[in-house]
Amino acid sequence: MAANCSTGSATEPPGLETQWREIDNLNQQQLRAGDSWYLLDKRWFDQWKEYVHTGDQNSSSYPGKIDNTELYEDLDSYHLKERLSENEDFILVPAEAWHKLLSWYDLMDDQPPLERKVVDLPSTVKVEVYPVEIYLCLSSNLESTVTARFSRADKIHAIHQKIRQHFNVSENAESRLWMRSTDTSSERLRNLNMTVLDACLSSGMTVIMEIRNADGTWPTSRPQIMRNSADEDSYRGPPGVCGLTNLGNTCFMNSALQCLSNTPPLTEYFLMNLYLEELNFTNPLGMKGEIAEAYADVIKQMWSGRHYSVVPRVFKTKVGHFASQFLGYQQHDSQELLSFLLDGLHEDLNRVKKKEYIELKDADGRPDQEVAEEAWRNHLRRNDSVIVDTFHGLFKSTLVCPECNKVSVTFDPFCYLSVPLPVSKERVMEVFYVSLDPMAKPTQYRLIVPKAGRVIDLCTALSQATDVPPSQMAVADVFNHRFYRIYQADESLSCILDRDDIFVYQLNSGCMDQTDEEVILAVYMRERSHYRDYGSGSNSYSTSLFGHPLLMSVPRTQCTREDLYQLLLKRLVRYVRPLDPSEEVEEEEDEDEELYKAQTNGVSDDEGDEDSEEAGPSKKEEETQQSNQADGQNNGPLEASPSSEGEERAEEGESSSEPDRGSSTEEGQSACGSTDTNSQDATDGDQSACAEPSGKEEEDDEEEEEEEDGEEAATCAQANKRVPGRRHYTERRKKALFTIQAVNSNGTTERGMAEAGGSLSFSSQPYIAIDWDPDMKKKYYNENEAEKYIKHQSMDVPHQQTTVQLQECIELFTTVETLEEENPWYCPTCKRHQLATKKLDLWSLPEVLIIHLKRFSYTKYSREKLDTIVEFPLRNLDFSGFLLKKTTNSTEPPCRYDLIAVSNHYGGLRDGHYTSYAQNKDNGQWYYFDDSKVTYAREEQIVTSAAYLLFYQRQDKIRQPTVPPPVPSSTQPENHITSQTHDGVDGASSCVSMETD
Numbered sequence: 001m002a003a004n005c006s007t008g009s010a011t012e013p014p015g016l017e018t019q020w021r022e023i024d025n026l027n028q029q030q031l032r033a034g035d036s037w038y039l040l041d042k043r044w045f046d047q048w049k050e051y052v053h054t055g056d057q058n059s060s061s062y063p064g065k066i067d068n069t070e071l072y073e074d075l076d077s078y079h080l081k082e083r084l085s086e087n088e089d090f091i092l093v094p095a096e097a098w099h100k101l102l103s104w105y106d107l108m109d110d111q112p113p114l115e116r117k118v119v120d121l122p123s124t125v126k127v128e129v130y131p132v133e134i135y136l137c138l139s140s141n142l143e144s145t146v147t148a149r150f151s152r153a154d155k156i157h158a159i160h161q162k163i164r165q166h167f168n169v170s171e172n173a174e175s176r177l178w179m180r181s182t183d184t185s186s187e188r189l190r191n192l193n194m195t196v197l198d199a200c201l202s203s204g205m206t207v208i209m210e211i212r213n214a215d216g217t218w219p220t221s222r223p224q225i226m227r228n229s230a231d232e233d234s235y236r237g238p239p240g241v242c243g244l245t246n247l248g249n250t251c252f253m254n255s256a257l258q259c260l261s262n263t264p265p266l267t268e269y270f271l272m273n274l275y276l277e278e279l280n281f282t283n284p285l286g287m288k289g290e291i292a293e294a295y296a297d298v299i300k301q302m303w304s305g306r307h308y309s310v311v312p313r314v315f316k317t318k319v320g321h322f323a324s325q326f327l328g329y330q331q332h333d334s335q336e337l338l339s340f341l342l343d344g345l346h347e348d349l350n351r352v353k354k355k356e357y358i359e360l361k362d363a364d365g366r367p368d369q370e371v372a373e374e375a376w377r378n379h380l381r382r383n384d385s386v387i388v389d390t391f392h393g394l395f396k397s398t399l400v401c402p403e404c405n406k407v408s409v410t411f412d413p414f415c416y417l418s419v420p421l422p423v424s425k426e427r428v429m430e431v432f433y434v435s436l437d438p439m440a441k442p443t444q445y446r447l448i449v450p451k452a453g454r455v456i457d458l459c460t461a462l463s464q465a466t467d468v469p470p471s472q473m474a475v476a477d478v479f480n481h482r483f484y485r486i487y488q489a490d491e492s493l494s495c496i497l498d499r500d501d502i503f504v505y506q507l508n509s510g511c512m513d514q515t516d517e518e519v520i521l522a523v524y525m526r527e528r529s530h531y532r533d534y535g536s537g538s539n540s541y542s543t544s545l546f547g548h549p550l551l552m553s554v555p556r557t558q559c560t561r562e563d564l565y566q567l568l569l570k571r572l573v574r575y576v577r578p579l580d581p582s583e584e585v586e587e588e589e590d591e592d593e594e595l596y597k598a599q600t601n602g603v604s605d606d607e608g609d610e611d612s613e614e615a616g617p618s619k620k621e622e623e624t625q626q627s628n629q630a631d632g633q634n635n636g637p638l639e640a641s642p643s644s645e646g647e648e649r650a651e652e653g654e655s656s657s658e659p660d661r662g663s664s665t666e667e668g669q670s671a672c673g674s675t676d677t678n679s680q681d682a683t684d685g686d687q688s689a690c691a692e693p694s695g696k697e698e699e700d701d702e703e704e705e706e707e708e709d710g711e712e713a714a715t716c717a718q719a720n721k722r723v724p725g726r727r728h729y730t731e732r733r734k735k736a737l738f739t740i741q742a743v744n745s746n747g748t749t750e751r752g753m754a755e756a757g758g759s760l761s762f763s764s765q766p767y768i769a770i771d772w773d774p775d776m777k778k779k780y781y782n783e784n785e786a787e788k789y790i791k792h793q794s795m796d797v798p799h800q801q802t803t804v805q806l807q808e809c810i811e812l813f814t815t816v817e818t819l820e821e822e823n824p825w826y827c828p829t830c831k832r833h834q835l836a837t838k839k840l841d842l843w844s845l846p847e848v849l850i851i852h853l854k855r856f857s858y859t860k861y862s863r864e865k866l867d868t869i870v871e872f873p874l875r876n877l878d879f880s881g882f883l884l885k886k887t888t889n890s891t892e893p894p895c896r897y898d899l900i901a902v903s904n905h906y907g908g909l910r911d912g913h914y915t916s917y918a919q920n921k922d923n924g925q926w927y928y929f930d931d932s933k934v935t936y937a938r939e940e941q942i943v944t945s946a947a948y949l950l951f952y953q954r955q956d957k958i959r960q961p962t963v964p965p966p967v968p969s970s971t972q973p974e975n976h977i978t979s980q981t982h983d984g985v986d987g988a989s990s991c992v993s994m995e996t997d
Helices: 016-026 042-054 095-105 156-166 251-261 264-271 290-302 313-322 334-348 368-382 386-391 455-466 561-571 588-600 609-614 619-630 644-653 663-672 695-709 711-720 774-780 783-787 806-813
Strands: 036-041 090-094 115-121 124-127 132-138 141-150 175-180 186-189 206-211 393-400 407-414 417-420 426-434 443-450 473-479 482-486 501-506 518-533 538-555 739-743 767-772 788-791 803-805 825-827 832-834 837-844 848-854 856-858 863-865 869-871 896-907 912-919 926-930 933-936 947-954
Touching (some): 042 090, 156 175, 251 290, 251 334, 251 896, 251 912, 290 313, 313 334, 386 848, 417 806, 443 455, 538 561, 783 788, 803 806, 806 848, 806 869
Parallel strands (some): 417 848
Antiparallel strands (some): 115 124, 175 206, 393 407, 426 443, 848 947
């Protein structure tokens, strides 16, 4: 099956197995700087994989044209959506693979290919999905800007040339460039050979060209593009009470930096310039001191007391240099950034200049104290820095072989504790239930199901609320007006995410697992939009999905087209107005006029017989079409008309071109007294133009219809005066509200539907579309009613948020667990890998203890964010009950800690916003840091379900504040957590839009 290509470049694709093999082999290519790769919608690619793996060229999983619609912010500018994730939203394919797929399947009309270049960046080669998009302008007119995109590997010289070209600046004119960030502060771009990455240019910034005056002076000694910094120059505030500008999805970085900034021993180390003596420029594991220097610069600015906000652009760029995952402006995890930063600072400041090789020894029955001291000494022989002094502790790891009972004990250092949260064995799911009663509105239910359950468990829970047997339910994920997935009863619930819109449909009988007698039919709603194909001179149409799809059981074989049409009418009766008796028969002269115009291709009545007859298909063409229909290869719409003869003529009319509508049509309608003023195209569902009958058959039809029409026909005949050369075809037939088209699972590609003895023959999982003409949809389809649903009382029951104590999480951290199959332990006694039991225990704790609450749960089958409230103390967190190493004398440090900072995460798995709470070391006041905004915070606000990283300082190291806490100003806004704006969350809406009654 060759995909139609508007460019005419489509080729007949090879067999499905060959397609898969060719594309799979090409996708193994390595990235090379300068090569082009292309973004491809993940859903389309998954559909294609399913199609080629079925081995059936006529499968309903045929993906249709390549469709990247879901990757675009809008279809006007074709800008890529922000925060798209590779292998979740899109995949990358090399140019050769893209061109093969394009030649086989074509690209949706007007969509541009999403070509991206491979760039060679520090420490990595990667496809630059999001190039830097900046504004360009002249200093003489800052309002006139042009948007341009550059690779991070491009030189500033390329930007310089782009500005000259666009604004017609002479090559001889002397100029200089400035870059202005979002907070309007500007910097000079002096080195044109510097890369965009090295210059710290990011999307949303402006590059301004200033041109020297003819007299040799610059327009201003300090251009107007520079921010008036008088306010900031005169600003004096508490040191450390300083915001950080969001450079574009960098709230995760700002949150982690604020927590570290308010870690007293580390900040004092940098403020006192102690780091300068310990910079390690030769450590092969380090970053040549660049990370430490960039971090020191940020800290010094934040604690100068002269800035209400700092722009950490240089720091962000340095991080991207050495950790490619942080390149660009995607959302990341504050713990991920913190882990990299602590390790980077440690290696840049490592006092050990040359690391010696140390062979690790097993305990072999030796006392824990001896083994622990040996492990710590060995650690310090290779790792000695302010990070080790401040953040490193030691835990004991015990592994036991399940076969030979070999016990292996090691002591390992840690920089933070990642503690699990107690996970409930149940989950709450919200679903929309669609009853078999066509008059019943969908009902939204909140159900409690087993977290490790299957789809049948969801149906069982819903059955208890509806009294409908689970076997009569079909479960589907609805996305963008289509079925993203139809689930089987035995599938795991873990593949259903909380953000998915799940619909459960009641079926006629127990056929969730389809039978020989019945099949589940997927029904989409589509609206046709007509357009003129100027290449061929004919009219055609495109379709767009709307509304909510349906699942319904229909007979697999004993179902005619008319049966299907009537079934659909009954199913849609709540929001589709039926035809009145007076509307059920089309106006004969309307049809006559439309048919005549279609046949003559708009030729006037005077132009005679010859032109009129040429518009109809030949008898040979009619026979060919009938033959194709008998073979089940008809790709036209399933006309919802009672007569097969009318259906065939309607299908032939689908390819008719529609002429311009002249005044003669309106006059004819008026003369016939027509009340239907909707003008329909040749392809419309309620008036499909039919091919002209020929010979005796035509004459018989005309005579028969004229007899049936009676006086009304005579009136119309008088109005039209029977012009010579004009064919009159006056058949009365039922008007259809819509046409029915067999489609693929995406609802995009139209397919043929097999027939056997007048009945339709459905595939294993058939999909059809109900196609509406815009005028018919407006007149008969009630969109407001279709969107309504009812909330079941279960939705009113407040969701009980789980609360646990921090101590419970620490206990879980020290619980015995069995290793997973993907991570076995090699037993030295058995000489093979074993799924050993493992237990972690705390041995010694650092001065500053970072506790990472593992809210993001990732397994092979599921992903979720846990919004459990963890009750953590602000003071006197006692670890004495968790330490194996017992305090034996007064010289041992105590085990009590006080909270000094918290990194918060609001939102879900893929988007959200990071903020932080922190206590100022100088005045003891708590503050809330939300990017550049800083407000006072109260202690009772700190414990929330958003808490993600907890920073505790040991009490014996805490110094008393040196200045009194400030008195909050009445003009200072209070900090309300619920009012915070979340990156990518605020304003987001569900994919399913419905109205409640």
